Amino acid sequence: MTISVDHLTKRFGGFTALDDISLTIPDGKLTALLGPSGSGKTTLLRCIAGLERANGGTITIDGVVSEAASPAERGVGFVFQHYALFRHMTVAENIAFGLEVRPKESRPSKEAISAKVCKLLELVQLDWASGRLPHQLSGGQRQRIALARALAVEPKYLLLDEPFGALDAQVRKELRRWLRRLHDEVHITTILVTHDQEEALEVADQVVVFNGGKVEQVGTPEDVYHAPATPFVHQFLGTVNVLSREGVHTYVRPHDVSLSHTADDDHPLVATIVAINAAGPVVRVDLRYADTSLEAVIPHAERARLELVAGGTVHIGFSRSAKFDPTPDYAI
């Protein structure tokens, strides 16, 4: 039970949304497709769902090439960014829809359908809302109903297209933790499209980083954060300092910059302290080395120990860094 994508290409007029993508989605895991807008992640999701037809390449679902299969035949559930609830139907009618439209032979009885709706409403913790219309619910509640509706047809795969993108920051955080718990309960293979790196790193088992219709890196959240394979991944996932020395670009995360009073092998460079910002859980130190601005993040205790002051100098070194050849097209 896997989805594998082979050399998939999709063009919209002159724009190439997917450029020869190959990818395997692991079974039972939550995979995040992460990238800036226009990077092709939503297009890939819609191709997998059968809502979009690729120009080249294949998608194989459970060993079957799904070229001509309709969305329903693929056994996928889809959740849209703007919920796409049927606005003239009640919450219960929305959830029951996928079961009611089945051909007579495979359609469950009325009682079975309403029992299923009740169970799903409990699962998404909205059992009180069954008679409401979608517009009477908040955004987060609507998205949970959309999820229940997608789960009602018992899909083998759950596809989520920026499901929390239209919600407030606070609701987003709650919902993504809730989604992770739900996934741990149901263990349905899930693909989550998002442009929010924090969201991808927090909920996913595997992260696929997209850029310009290509896959930049596939790995666990830790892999892609701590060992980015390309300059793009480095820059897209969190803040990064870029130093250009002797024709090589060095990428360093702010918390991997270490400071010292004395020059030694670990602290070979001398930098000027431009500013110190201690308002927060950690101290941010803005540095200037040669012609480059650098940012370091250190604990409050470390700052007190080093007695840092703006305008002073300090020796710096990098406890972890990555070197890439300069390739100007990675600018974001």
Added chain:
Amino acid sequence: MNSPVADKPHLTEPAWVRRILIGIVLGFLGLFLFLPLTVVFVEAFRAGLGVWWAAVSDPVAWHAIRLSVTVTILCVVLNGLFGLCAAWAITRFRFVGKGFLISLIDLPFAVSPVISGLIFVLLFGAQGVMGDWLSDRDIQIIFALPGILLATLFVTFPFVARELIPLMEAQGTEEEEAARVLGASGWTIFRRITLPAIRWGLLYGCILCSARALGEFGAVSVVSGHIRGQTNTLPLHIEILYNEYQFAASFACASLLSLLALLTLVAKRFVEWRMNQHQSHLKTTP
């Protein structure tokens, strides 16, 4: 309609400006709408209810009424279907020449109704392009019901499509896609998702279409041939009566037509009100 401006206190214009503007509008409406309408009804009933009833129930008048209503019903059904197809094609598919098709839909609004009628005479008339072919097969279009229907269809062709295109554009395709992923067939999606979302818009377009179909004069006048008791619609019948100095009968029939127009106005207002309620749903459903 229920614009937010109406609820706000007016801070910009002084009272006398507001009064003059409102006065102009009311005066204009009174002179050009209310007064003529009153005259129609006063003239219709001046000679008494008996005369009115005699004029309306006259067999020729009765035939004209039936013909007008038949043409209107056929027209609403056909143009309702056509408008739905056109709106569907334009809002749901990408194809070459879409912009051209949209301007074509507006064409009947731009062309004079007389010309619309003439087009059909030139096409299907005895001396027309297809005249010989049609007369060989004994098919009568001009000076018969099919001609009247064609001319009315042409003139009322944009109403439903024009109403539905922006509505369906605004609604987008996500709900339909959601239904498709859930396994619904094309027909089920149309019946259970698309149609409920556009039904008030569709009804509104049909009401506008029927109002225009019922009252259409110019195009129908060219193709009908004014044969009494056969191809006379109600507006044509009114004109003939008037030209024959039968004022009482003419106004009696005119009052009937006006009454139907007023009824459509009420229906239109009701549908607008329902659409507004529907729209406010849409607004809270981003």
